[in-house]
Amino acid sequence: MTIQEQIKEQMKSAMKERNMMAVTTYRGLMSAFTNEVVATGKSPDTPISDEDALKVLTREAKRRKDSIHQYHDAGRPELADEEQAELALIEVFLPELMSREEILAFAKEKQEALGVSDGIANNKGQFMAALMSELKGKADGGEVKSVVDELLG
Numbered sequence: 007m008t009i010q011e012q013i014k015e016q017m018k019s020a021m022k023e024r025n026m027m028a029v030t031t032y033r034g035l036m037s038a039f040t041n042e043v044v045a046t047g048k049s050p051d052t053p054i055s056d057e058d059a060l061k062v063l064t065r066e067a068k069r070r071k072d073s074i075h076q077y078h079d080a081g082r083p084e085l086a087d088e089e090q091a092e093l094a095l096i097e098v099f100l101p102e103l104m105s106r107e108e109i110l111a112f113a114k115e116k117q118e119a120l121g122v123s124d125g126i127a128n129n130k131g132q133f134m135a136a137l138m139s140e141l142k143g144k145a146d147g148g149e150v151k152s153v154v155d156e157l158l159g
Contacts, residue, residue: 008053008054008055008056008059009054009056009059009060009063009099010036010039010053010054010059012099013032013035013036013039013099014032014036016028016032016095017029017032017033017036020032027088027091027092028095031092031095031096032095034066035062035063035066035096038062038065038066039054039058039059039062042054042058042061042062043058046058059099060099060100060101060143063096063099063100064100064143066096067093067096067097067100070089070090070092070093070096071093073085073086073089074086074089074090074093077089101143101144103144103145103146103149104141104144104145104149106149106152106153108145109141109145109149109150109153110153110156110157112137112140112141113137113150113153113154113157114157116133116136116137116140117133117157120133120136122158129158130154130155130158133154133158134150134151134154137150137154138150
């Protein structure tokens, strides 16, 4: 069963349970899937691939995280809680991301393999790009950046 089909099934269940927050979230995801398919020049009723669905889910999760941060900064915890609930629904479909320790171990290994030394800004950008090419979808970009900053100063 594809991710899109799984979300459709979850939406049907949420409708039966009259969980309007979940229904709204799933409908938004289905709409985002359709937009992604149309953006690639395909018909709106074309099923989305799991790879593209994961891109959309990752983007939507990031959007929720940003909103949560902004709502907390603005002193609106009730709105942050709504976004957190939506994020929890989205994260069910995302693969588990690497921990900071796993990223650090991978980055140290890669640093030795590439012979990257600290203190050179140009190396930092190239090193970050090399790491992200291998860790895309497996690790949070912000976490990878903080590890690179820690390693290369």
